[in-house]
Amino acid sequence: MGELLTVLADDVEAIERNVGDLSDADLTALYESLVVTRVVDERCARLQQSGRIGFWIPSGTSAAVSAGAARAFEDGDWLYPSYRDVGAFLVRGGSIEQLFAQVLSSRDDLARGRQLPGHATLPAGRFVSVSGPLATQIQHAAGTALAMKLRHDPHAVLALFGAAATDQASFQIGLSTAARHAAPVVFVCRCPSTSLASLAMAHGVNPVSVDGTDMLAVYTAARSAREAALAGAGPTLIEAVVPAGTAALEPAVRLRPYLEHRGVWDAGREDEFSRRCEERVAAAVAAAESAGPPAADTMFDDVWAQRPWMLQEQSRKLRRLKDES
Amino acid sequence: MGELLTVLADDVEAIERNVGDLSDADLTALYESLVVTRVVDERCARLQQSGRIGFWIPSGTSAAVSAGAARAFEDGDWLYPSYRDVGAFLVRGGSIEQLFAQVLSSRDDLARGRQLPGHATLPAGRFVSVSGPLATQIQHAAGTALAMKLRHDPHAVLALFGAAATDQASFQIGLSTAARHAAPVVFVCRCPSTSLASLAMAHGVNPVSVDGTDMLAVYTAARSAREAALAGAGPTLIEAVVPAGTAALEPAVRLRPYLEHRGVWDAGREDEFSRRCEERVAAAVAAAESAGPPAADTMFDDVWAQRPWMLQEQSRKLRRLKDES
């Protein structure tokens, strides 16, 4: 399919027409999210090599998909992310400190160290706890969007996932549910090539394909899809294509010339920002490591709204065992 | 959609072109299956009214879909039926006696009285035990077809189901699995109107729509789909449309003129056949009722290949309890 939506072409005027709503600050923030994601990925790879964390899936080349799509959504919208969505986490207001509290399961992790690194939660940004099983969030996104519609809540939902999620039943059922109710939800699938347009249409979902390394194309597509969904035109499935073998830096390399053209970015700022970013990441890692994990007893919280007797008993047992050692 | 495949039109030559492979005996047998199904439905409704059975879903207007599709398949092919497939049961060699042994859970029921009336099994006809949950058989049909392909077995599979099955994940996954492997399977959905063509195509399955009250159209479509599947052209989804409100006799009314034209059927034969059929059904009911249910102890058979100790123990317990009474 040669028809991937692209914005970052040579023609600057065309770019401006597409993303005229983005201020210099917005554009800078988008670019910066790519840098942060790269620095986070690099650091997490090192943490994994050194055995300090046991699991990390880099956002890598899908950083522009994640942050670009998330940027098209507003406060009050809901996001259902996957494990490659550091970009969206940042865009929704997540901090580097929160991120590493999660990655290192520190006592400051909002989710109390209960999930693998990268499976964040950020209620303030309506960024719902990342799930392990692929694709379940697609149905939840449809359900949340339906709820919004029932409640006349003028917001929308974004669901992010990878290509393997589309093998699951939850993908098919999520799309058809959303379409049946014309629920305000945008599905974004990062994939190595397009394949889902006819399936989306068959389910009643609008298909769009974009160049996933073109952050502004992803943003533009997501923004239009969100508007259409809110206007009652039904859900959209965006296939954001990042071909296998794409270089990690590609999305940044593609976006940078336009920012340089607008005079909001240059090599100096890049160095400066990267350096600050690495410092902040290093500090966040140190803070998370020195904070240490949540108390073992917190393991018994949040299973039910209240601890039932078994958990009270098990908590006492564990405490006794620890006291003895 | 006005494009339902129809065979039973005015033009006799066109009919013959389509079903030239059917002998007089074949055509008569097809028609007779409609009569038998009607008589069975009527009798089962009476059995239900009188409380002798607790459950019956009539084949009703879908009798032509069931028997017509089944007739397009050969010995050695496999069928995955639903609870409205008395027609297919008959075509695959099931007898009225076997049917009522199942319906009345007699000791002669091959499935030993373990399933609700209408959930038959007929291994000799490769008619697989009807399942309760909707749509699971769609995936099993795909799996069996894949197995045939792996084994170079030159046969095909037929899966029969109703429209509600298409709401289930097993429908989506069954279609995509079959298409991925170009497995020799034909899916037949009886439905009040067409809606699945684009979805089928998106999954890589060939869509066909037929008039489900036109038994020869169903037969023709199923036969072509079977041939295509065996030729490696992939699976087909046939939507066999039986509009809501169709009269129970419609399929027979439509088929009969052509048989009369061929001189193989007339009012006399109809009366005679119906009468014999009712007699045979009455005798089958009487036989099943006088045979009585399988011994209670058979409840413990066929759970596993052998009875493990728990079942031996539970069987002894039940026998003791019964001995005491």
Place this chain on the structure above:
Amino acid sequence: MPDLNMAQAINRTLSAEMRRDDSIVLLGEDVGALGGLFGTTEGLLDEFGELRVIDAPTGEGGVIGTAVGMALYGLRPVTELQFADFVWPGFEHIVSEMARIRYRSGGQYACPLVLRLPYGGGVGGGMYQSQSPEAYFCHTPGLVVAAPSDPTDAAGMLRAALRGDDPVVFLEPKSLYQDCRASVDDDHIVPLGEARVRRQGTDVSVFAYGSTVPVALAAADAAAGSGIQTDVVDLRTLLPLDIATVLSSIAKTGRAVIVAESPTYCGFGAELSATLSERALLHLEAPVERVAGFDVPFPHVHEDDYLPSKRRVVAAIERVANF
């Protein structure tokens, strides 16, 4: 306080709670115009409209997954399936999502969804319209699992479920929908986690829930005829269990019979039996007996032999009493 059967009691409670709390929405096959396969949602579409009473396609996975997303958003969805036997397409959403979103988000999200499942035998429903799947849910931390046994409890427990903050698997014994009538009060709440002693006795404890409570009570009557006084405990909630009531009953009697419809092996009764012996061994004067379904798929023609009958329960009570 009208006298209602269980189906009516559920219907009335849904209606009353939906008036009280506009975040409650119903979702399921035929919950709208048809009023539910068993009539439990009759009239609710008319009363609350299509924004709150939503007819869904058959797919149970779709119903449950959608409801999870609605609950996360802040609604209180109530889903109805036609039969508990068909819950499995949604099981991933129950076990991996609904039950643990609170946990995995550190308490930042909740999933207060009520999953209404008509369950159990006794209606000639065969292998797929008769099963009792409680054990599959009870092993899942984060769920509340409840099974009422009469109209009053059905109303009170459903009300508690609708006002609580945990996801609830609400098992409705379909054989009891029309079984008896009882008064139903629109303020009555039966807190989940509280059992109810339905009959006092000091010789043998009989533990039952949902559909087996009437059987237990009938057996208790019969046993009383031969001089055995039973303590009949209607567990009502299976997760979390009312351990205090269970242990005080066994402390009194030292003998126990557990009655359940589901297959014996690894059924809910296993947990209860284990709990009794692990926590009250020194009280036990006889081995605990489980009177449950056999370890076979729910059979059709032999349903009456499969189900725990009054006779089987009485025999167990007598064995345990005379041990």
Place this chain on the structure above:
Amino acid sequence: MPDLNMAQAINRTLSAEMRRDDSIVLLGEDVGALGGLFGTTEGLLDEFGELRVIDAPTGEGGVIGTAVGMALYGLRPVTELQFADFVWPGFEHIVSEMARIRYRSGGQYACPLVLRLPYGGGVGGGMYQSQSPEAYFCHTPGLVVAAPSDPTDAAGMLRAALRGDDPVVFLEPKSLYQDCRASVDDDHIVPLGEARVRRQGTDVSVFAYGSTVPVALAAADAAAGSGIQTDVVDLRTLLPLDIATVLSSIAKTGRAVIVAESPTYCGFGAELSATLSERALLHLEAPVERVAGFDVPFPHVHEDDYLPSKRRVVAAIERVANF
């Protein structure tokens, strides 16, 4: 008879059995070119080709449902999932189809499918790559549920599964894939349903299976240090249970500890504990203790506190011994 670790033992057994029986086919995500997430199918695509080693898309429901159809036809499919935690999309096909097609067809159809599920904790896998779902299967009549604890048993039990006529849920303790090496013989069969006494002792019985066997053995060593002799029974098959071995152990010791990773409540240990007290009450000299996971979703950072540790098992052995 080479010395192999468990992953290699499984690999070798698959290969040997596939040579012996050409109806065996493998199906699963990455079982082909990649050789399986844990290497258990390495080389099999090369040896047997694409008609017998089939890479499937991720969807577990697709893999299992397809395999059911293949098994009905007469093949012997072996499915591999990446993690047992992801089995739920296929659960309907397991519970409502695979487990009961033999039953509902009166024995006319069989479904000899081997469902290989890497399970259990100890690998830092977090909430969705660590769980032990055995109880969900053990309540399902028609299934055989097995969990080996060393390479020799893994090979022998897998061979029995592949030659048997029942559907088998084969739980592979992923923490033990590389744990130790042992000799693996291509004719060795361990009949499913037979436990193995791994250590003889007369003071306390310790029952374990799969991943908890090494913990039980280590605890037994430690307990021996303080003079308590334990009988360590590796159950190996959970359904059907080897009741004779279980009861002869408890008859000898009168005291029991059960070790499992899954949450305690309604876990497999509940059945075992109930069985012990119901069938051996007069032998019991102390309450049975279950050392199992807590009733919480499998936690990530607190995994070590959650899992039954040697210390927790030793403490339980001592409590039970000194009761």
